[in-house]
Each structure stands twice: as C-alpha cells, then as structure tokens.
Amino acid sequence: MKEMLNELLMADKTLIHVPFGNGFFDIYKSVVVSWIVLAILIVMIVALTSNLKVHNISKRQAAVESAVLWIRGVVGELLGEEAIGYAPYIVTVLIFIAFSNMIGLIGLVPPTMDLNVTLALSLMSIVLVELAGIIKKGPKKWLKSFTEPMAVITFMNVLELFIRPLSLCMRLFGNILGATVIMELIKHVVPIILPAALSIYFDIFDGCIQAYVFCFLTSLYIKEAVE
C-alpha cells in the first residue's frame, strides 16, 4: 500500500530536463500531459469549426451548433444575466478539466492528479472572482464589501479569500487521486474485466461531475461577487 502511494505521489515527476543557467529547468509530466490534452482539443476545434456556412449546413455543423448552444445555456443559467460575459472562460475551464480527467482512458496519468495543476486552476478562479467584483463595483466599494453585512465579520470574509481556492483545489485533487488509487487497488486484485466496467464510473462519470462542480462553484462565486 505504502509503496503504491509512494509511486503515485512521491515519485520524481520530472520528464524533461532543460538546461537553464547553471542548473536545470524541469518540465513535469503533468505539464506534458496537459500539452497533449491541449493538442487534442485544438485539433478537435479546428476540425469541427472549419468550413462553417450560413445556409445549407452540414450535419457536423448542426451538431456543433446544438452542443455550443446547450453548454452556453447551462453555464449562462449558472452565471445569471449580469455575469454572462464570463461564460467563455468558464466553458474553457470546464472542457479542459473534463478532458484532463478523462485522459486516463488512453493510459496517461491525469494532469489534475498533480496538486500544482489544480492549485493553478483554483488561483485563476479566485483572481477572476475578485477581479469581477472590482470591475463591477470599483475598488472602494469592493474593499467595503468585505465589511458587509457587519464589521465584525470582516475577518471571516478575508479568511474566505484563502479558504475558497484551497477547497476548490483540494476537492479536485482529492477526487481524482482517490479514483486513481481505487482503480490501482482493483487492478491488483482483479486484473481483467472488472477494471474496464469500473473505469466507466471512475474515469468518465466522476471526471465530468468534478469538472462540473469546479465550474459551478466558480460561477457561483462570480455571481455573488458581481451582485
């Protein structure tokens, strides 16, 4: 058990050493895998959106249009009328997290299993949330909003600035790590058939749900910040 956890968490994650100054600049495995995810996504985007027409559309364009409208409706409903301008960012993060969680299907290690990746995503979220508040209310009113509804509660509001990204990052990381650990255990016990059935739940369903939860919470915070 301990060896497996060590292998998953403590192993040297460096894949490429780039000479930099008088040392090495390390590129982690998670970064390379997220490059692969990005490459897949870019190829999909180019293939799906090339050659769009106004009249006499192809089946592919009809499918893309209905998918885009559907996902925009889902995110727009979460964000509300005022913050609808943030929908493209939320959808981008949703698609990226969903694909990185599902990359385990082709045998790679999901980049979201690295704490650094989820930490970066949650820091981006909290910066966006606070920026949305500043843009909407102006710096003075934004600072004042920390003392609402009472002055006594200011400490809690400031603390929330750190708790929110920590909980976002830990939730995503813990879920993906937990799913991977359970899958490894099952592969040790029953090497055939059962892992394939369970990976439908742990890789596809859980990955999508966690991506949705991440974006749901981010858009909830944005909605709260611009009110």
Add this chain to the structure above:
Amino acid sequence: MSLTAIGAAIAAFTGIGAGIGISLATAKATDAVARQPEADGKIMRLLILGCALAEATAIYGFVVAIMIILFS
C-alpha cells in the same frame, strides 16, 4: 506500522458524515421534485452544490489518511 494503519482507518471515518449528509440532501431533493416537478432544474443545481460541499469533508479525511500513511 499497525498504529499507523489504525490512524488512517480513523481518518477514513469522515466518510460517515459525508454519506449521511449526501443521503439527507438527496432525500429532500426527491421530496421537493415530487412536490414541484417544474422546479427540478433549480433543485438539481442546489443538490449538486450541497453534495459537493458535503463530499469535501470526505475528501479532507482521505487526504489526511494518505498523509498519515506517507509521512509516518
């Protein structure tokens, strides 16, 4: 080693709280949908929010258990 295993097992008991929380939330959501089927979109969103927050406690327990095993 044996005491470490017991510590990790105690940390895994956080799952009880998360299980009770999620089951209560789901039960109430089912009730609400049965009463007002037209509001199921809103109820679904609130249910997912509640489940995500309740489930976070179990995740914290899991992270603590892994830390106990790794750093003991």
